[in-house]
Amino acid sequence: MTGPGEPDPDFSPAPEGRAAEVRGVALVVRFALELALFFAVGWCAWTAAGDHWWRWLLAVAAPVAAGVMWGSWLSPRAPHRPPEPVRVLIEAVLFLGVGGWLWALGRPVPGAALAALWVLDRVVLAALRPRVQPVG
Numbered sequence: 835m836t837g838p839g840e841p842d843p844d845f846s847p848a849p850e851g852r853a854a855e856v857r858g859v860a861l862v863v864r865f866a867l868e869l870a871l872f873f874a875v876g877w878c879a880w881t882a883a884g885d886h887w888w889r890w891l892l893a894v895a896a897p898v899a900a901g902v903m904w905g906s907w908l909s910p911r912a913p914h915r916p917p918e919p920v921r922v923l924i925e926a927v928l929f930l931g932v933g934g935w936l937w938a939l940g941r942p943v944p945g946a947a948l949a950a951l952w953v954l955d956r957v958v959l960a961a962l963r964p965r966v967q968p969v970g
Contacts, residue, residue, distance in 0.1 A: 874936055875932055
């Protein structure tokens with residue numbers, strides 16, 4: 835678990851060799867998934883608003899709200915960083931929720947892809963996380 839001011843285990847020093855390369859790719863995929871999440875939130879808000887005049891407001895406000903949440907709790911430099919299991923739960927709610935929202939709005943392939951790629955990326959990052967050796 836990590837608290838405020840503690841390093842993110844996903845960004846800690848990587849193993850050497852091939853594992854480091856795979857981990858680097860997984861971190862790039864993580865960033866791309868974050869961007870895709872924000873785009874998907876905006877698209878879902880736009881679509882869900884129908885033909886109302888305020889759909890522009892929702893299309894901008896929804897990704898901004900998701901970005902504020904991400905920056906406050908999930909980014910490596912978040913000021914209010916919860917323990918790691920809570921962070922993973924927040925990510926799961928965001929990615930799986932937006933994936934389900936896309937599915938419900940008639941976009942099942944992008945919805946399932948967003949959720950599945952997030953799960954796969956989390957598994958790869960967890961598998962390649964450096965293990966802490968106990969002292970003694």
